[in-house]
Amino acid sequence: MNPSNGKGSMSTASSSAAWKAGDVVPDQFPAGLRVLVVDDDPTCLVILEKMLRACLYEVTKCNRAEIALSLLRENKNGFDIVISDVHMPDMDGFKLLEHIGLEMDLPVIMMSADDGKNVVMKGVTHGACDYLIKPVRIEALRNIWQHVVRKRKNEWRELEQSGSVEEGDRQQKPCDDLDYSSSANEGNWKSSKKRKDEEEETEERDDSSTLKKPRVVWSVELHQQFVAAVNQLGIDKAVPKKILELMNVPGLTRENVASHLQKYRLYLRRLSGVSQHHSSLNNSFMSPEATFGPMSSLNGLDLQTLAVTGQLPAQSLANLQAAGLGRSAAKSGIPMPLIDQRNLFSFENPKSRFGEGQQQHLSSSKPMNLLHGIPTTMEPKQLASLHQSAQSLGNMNVQVNSHGAQSSSLLMQMAKTQSRGNILNESAGSHLPTLPSSIGQPIISNGIAGGVIGRNEIGDNGRGTGYNQVAQTSSMLSFPMNHTTELAGNNFPIGSTPGISNVTSKGAFHEEVNSEIKSSAGFVPSYDIFNDLHPQKSQDWELQNVGLHFNASQNANPVQGNLDVSSSVLVHQGYSSRQQGSGQNRNISAMGRTMFSGLEATGQGNEQIMDQLLNNLIVDTPVRVKYERFSDTSSQNALFADPFGQEDLMSALLKQQQGNTGPAEPDFDFDGYSIDNIPV
Amino acid sequence: MDKNHLQRQLEMKRSLLDQGYLDEQFIQLEELEDGDNPNFVEETVTTFYANSARLLQNIEQALGSRPIDFTALDNCMHQFKSSSTSIGATRVKKECTLFMEYCEAANAEGCIRTFRQVKQEHASLKTKLENYFKLARQGGTSAGGHAGRS
Numbered sequence: 001m002n003p004s005n006g007k008g009s010m011s012t013a014s015s016s017a018a019w020k021a022g023d024v025v026p027d028q029f030p031a032g033l034r035v036l037v038v039d040d041d042p043t044c045l046v047i048l049e050k051m052l053r054a055c056l057y058e059v060t061k062c063n064r065a066e067i068a069l070s071l072l073r074e075n076k077n078g079f080d081i082v083i084s085d086v087h088m089p090d091m092d093g094f095k096l097l098e099h100i101g102l103e104m105d106l107p108v109i110m111m112s113a114d115d116g117k118n119v120v121m122k123g124v125t126h127g128a129c130d131y132l133i134k135p136v137r138i139e140a141l142r143n144i145w146q147h148v149v150r151k152r153k154n155e156w157r158e159l160e161q162s163g164s165v166e167e168g169d170r171q172q173k174p175c176d177d178l179d180y181s182s183s184a185n186e187g188n189w190k191s192s193k194k195r196k197d198e199e200e201e202t203e204e205r206d207d208s209s210t211l212k213k214p215r216v217v218w219s220v221e222l223h224q225q226f227v228a229a230v231n232q233l234g235i236d237k238a239v240p241k242k243i244l245e246l247m248n249v250p251g252l253t254r255e256n257v258a259s260h261l262q263k264y265r266l267y268l269r270r271l272s273g274v275s276q277h278h279s280s281l282n283n284s285f286m287s288p289e290a291t292f293g294p295m296s297s298l299n300g301l302d303l304q305t306l307a308v309t310g311q312l313p314a315q316s317l318a319n320l321q322a323a324g325l326g327r328s329a330a331k332s333g334i335p336m337p338l339i340d341q342r343n344l345f346s347f348e349n350p351k352s353r354f355g356e357g358q359q360q361h362l363s364s365s366k367p368m369n370l371l372h373g374i375p376t377t378m379e380p381k382q383l384a385s386l387h388q389s390a391q392s393l394g395n396m397n398v399q400v401n402s403h404g405a406q407s408s409s410l411l412m413q414m415a416k417t418q419s420r421g422n423i424l425n426e427s428a429g430s431h432l433p434t435l436p437s438s439i440g441q442p443i444i445s446n447g448i449a450g451g452v453i454g455r456n457e458i459g460d461n462g463r464g465t466g467y468n469q470v471a472q473t474s475s476m477l478s479f480p481m482n483h484t485t486e487l488a489g490n491n492f493p494i495g496s497t498p499g500i501s502n503v504t505s506k507g508a509f510h511e512e513v514n515s516e517i518k519s520s521a522g523f524v525p526s527y528d529i530f531n532d533l534h535p536q537k538s539q540d541w542e543l544q545n546v547g548l549h550f551n552a553s554q555n556a557n558p559v560q561g562n563l564d565v566s567s568s569v570l571v572h573q574g575y576s577s578r579q580q581g582s583g584q585n586r587n588i589s590a591m592g593r594t595m596f597s598g599l600e601a602t603g604q605g606n607e608q609i610m611d612q613l614l615n616n617l618i619v620d621t622p623v624r625v626k627y628e629r630f631s632d633t634s635s636q637n638a639l640f641a642d643p644f645g646q647e648d649l650m651s652a653l654l655k656q657q658q659g660n661t662g663p664a665e666p667d668f669d670f671d672g673y674s675i676d677n678i679p680v
Numbered sequence: 681m682d683k684n685h686l687q688r689q690l691e692m693k694r695s696l697l698d699q700g701y702l703d704e705q706f707i708q709l710e711e712l713e714d715g716d717n718p719n720f721v722e723e724t725v726t727t728f729y730a731n732s733a734r735l736l737q738n739i740e741q742a743l744g745s746r747p748i749d750f751t752a753l754d755n756c757m758h759q760f761k762s763s764s765t766s767i768g769a770t771r772v773k774k775e776c777t778l779f780m781e782y783c784e785a786a787n788a789e790g791c792i793r794t795f796r797q798v799k800q801e802h803a804s805l806k807t808k809l810e811n812y813f814k815l816a817r818q819g820g821t822s823a824g825g826h827a828g829r830s
Contacts, residue, residue, distance in 0.1 A: 041759065043728040044766045050712045050720060087758060113762035135705045135765045138712070
C-alpha cells in the first residue's frame with residue numbers, strides 16, 4: 001500500500017487518512033488523528049476534548065450515542081478512533097461498541113469511572129481495544145493512536161499473507177482442519193476427496209507460494225461465488241482447490257481462495273460469538289423481533305441461560321429449543337444455548353485483548369441457543385421433545401412466524417430436491433425467528449453472528465466460548481466494514497436447507513445428512529466445534545482476525561450492505577456441518593448461529609434464510625448424538641481464518657486511499673447477495 | 681499581575697489540595713489551560729456545577745420513590761461521581777463512594793444520610809472554587825495562572 005496516495009499533503013481531514021492507506025504514516029502522525037468522543041456528561045466531554053486537542057488530535061465530541069452513530073455512518077471514513085463512555089442514558093456504551101464494530105470496524109476505547117473487573121472484562125469481550133478508567137489523564141490519551149495503527153497493520157498483514165508466501169502456513173491450518181473433519185466424517189464421500197485435495201494443495205502451495213500473486217478484490221459477485229462453492233462442497237469439506245474449481249474464475253488462485261476461506265471461517269466464528277452479546281445490540285441494531293437464535297450445536301447449549309440473560313427473545317428460545325429438542329431427544333440434557341440476537345453482534349474488538357478473551361467461556365454467561373424452537377418435520381417423538389423443550393424455555397418465542405411465509409419460499413427452493421419438504425413448511429409456519437429484514441445484506445453481520453453463535457456453543461467445552469465472543473465481536477465489527485478478517489469459520493449461510501429437511505424426516509441422520517448435505521449448499525462448520533477442539537488454534541486465527549477486522553473498518557461499508565451479505569452467508573453455511581456425524585451438529589448450530597446473527601444484524605427479516613437455518617437446525621437435532629463426537633473433527637472450526645473480507649477490505653481500503661472514491665468493492669455490501677444466488 | 685493576588689491564589693489552591701477538596705485531577709485541568717482557552721478550568725467547573733445540579737435532582741428523586749430502586753440510584757450516583765471525579769472533587773467523590781456502598785447494601789437510611797453529606801461537600805466546594813476563581817480574576821490571571829484577558 002502506498003501511504004502517500006497523494007493525500008498526505010491534503011487538508012487536515014485527509015491528512016490522517018493518508019497514512020491509513022499504507023504502512024507509512026505521515027510525519028505529523030499521530031497529530032490529526034480524528035477522534036470521536038462520546039460521553040453523556042458534559043464536564044467529562046469538554047475535559048476530554050481539551051486533552052485530545054492538547055495531543056493534537058482532531059476532536060469531535062458527542063453527548064449521545066445515537067448521534068455518534070449517525071455521525072459515524074454519515075462519514076464512513078471520517079474518524080479514526082472512537083472513545084466512548086460506558087454508562088450513557090440513551091444507549092449502553094457496549095452496545096454502541098458493538099454497533100461501531102459491526103458497521104464501521106473502528107477501534108473503540110471504553111471509559112468509565114467503574115474499574116470493576118467485570119466491567120473491564122465486558123469491554124474486552126465486546127471488543128473494545130482499550131479501557132480507560134476515569135478520570136482520564138492526558139497521558140492515557142497520548143497513545144491511543146497505537147490502536148489505530150495496530151489495526152491497520154493487522155489488516156495489512158492479512159492482505160499480505162493472503163497473497164504471499166506465508167499464506168501457505170496460515171492456510172495450512174484450515175486445510176488441516178478440513179482434513180480432520182473430513183476424515184471424521186462418516187460415510188462421507190468427500191472425505192477421501194478432501195484428503196486428496198489437501199495433498200494437492202500442499203503441493204500447489206509449494207509451487208505457488210513463491211509467486212507473488214496480485215491482490216484479489218473479493219467483490220460481491222466473487223464472494224457469492226465463493227460462498228456458493230463452499231456451500232456446495234460443504235463448509236467442512238471446502239478446500240481451496242475445490243472451491244477454486246467450482247468457482248471457475250479465471251485468474252483466481254488457490255492461494256486467494258485459501259486466504260479468503262480462512263477469513264470466512266473466522267467471520268463465521270465471530271458471528272457465533274457475537275450472538276451472545278447481541279442483547280444490547282439488539283435494540284438499536286435491528287428490530288427486536290429479529291432475534292434469531294441460530295441453533296448451533298444443540299449440544300450443551302445453555303438455552304436457559306441465554307433466555308435468562310434476556311438476550312434471546314422468548315420466541316427464539318422456544319423455537320430453538322423446539323428445534324434443538326429433536327436432538328435432545330437423542331441426547332437429553334443438553335441445553336441449547338440460544339444465540340441472542342444481540343449477542344450476535346456483540347463484537348468485541350479482539351485486538352490486544354483478544355487472546356485473553358478467546359478461550360474464555362464467554363458463552364458460559366450467555367450460551368447461545370440455536371434455533372430450538374424451529375419446528376420441522378421431525379418425527380413425532382422429536383417434535384414432542386421439541387415442544388417440551390420449548391416449554392421449558394418459557395416464554396421464548398421466536399418470531400419466526402412472521403417470516404415463515406417468506407422463508408418457506410426459500411426453503412422450498414432448497415428442499416426442492418428433497419422429498420421432505422415438510423420441514424420447510426413447518427418451520428416456515430412456525431417458529432422461524434423473525435429475521436431481520438436486512439438478511440440479504442452483508443454477510444459480515446451474518447457471518448459474524450454465525451461465528452459468534454458457533455462460539456458460544458462451545459460453551460460447554462469451555463473453550464471457544466470466550467473466543468467466540470471475542471472473535472465474533474471483532475469479526476463482527478470488522479466485518480461490516482468490509483473487513484474480511486473476521487470470517488472465522490462461522491456458519492455461513494445456510495445453504496443446505498434441503499439437506500436438513502431430509503435429515504429430520506429420516507432417522508438416519510448421518511448418512512442422510514451427508515448425502516443431503518452434499519446436494520445442498522455447504523454447511524458452515526460449526527464453530528463451536530473448533531472452539532472445543534482447538535483452543536489454541538482458534539487463538540491463533542482469532543488473533544489474526546483481530547487485526548483484520550479492525551483494519552478493514554476504514555472503508556466505508558454501508559452497514560446495509562454488510563448485513564445483506566451476512567444473511568446470505570448464513571443461508572449457505574448452515575449445512576456444512578451436517579455432513580459429518582460430528583460435524584453435523586456443528587454445522588447446524590453454526591448455521592443457525594450464522595443465520596441468526598446475520599439476520600439479526602441486518603435487521604432484515606430474511607425469512608428464507610431463517611427457514612434454511614431452521615431447517616438446518618432441525619436437521620441437526622437428530623444428529624445431535626453425533627455432535628458430541630465432533631469435538632474430534634471440529635478441528636477445522638478452530639481454523640477459521642480471518643474473515644474472508646480481509647483481502648477485499650484491504651483492496652478496498654487501498655483503492656479508496658488511492659483516490660477511489662467509489663465504494664470499495666470488497667466491502668461487503670452484499671446488497672445483492674440474495675439466497676437465490678446460492679446454487680443449491 | 682498583582683503579586684498579592686497571585687500569591688493568595690496559589691495559597692488557596694494549596695490549601696484546597698491539602699484539605700482534600702481537590703486533587704491531582706484539578707491540577708491536570710489547570711495544566712491544560714493555554715492561551716487559546718485561558719479560562720478553561722473555570723468554564724469546566726461552571727459546566728460541572730450546572731450539570732451536577734441536575735444529577736443531584738435525579739438522585740433526590742430516586743431516593744424519594746418508594747420502594748427505592750437501588751439499581752437506578754446507583755446508576756444516578758455513578759454518573760454524578762464520575763462527573764465530580766473529572767474535576768478533581770475529592771471529598772465529594774469520597775461521599776459518593778460511601779453512598780454507593782450503601783446502595784449496594786440496599787441500605788436506604790445509609791443512602792439518605794450519605795446523600796446529605798454529598799450535597800454538603802458539593803456546595804462547600806462550590807463556594808471555595810468561586811472564591812478561588814474570583815481571586816484569579818482579580819489577579820489578572822486565569823485559574824491556571826495564565827495572564828488573563830479578564
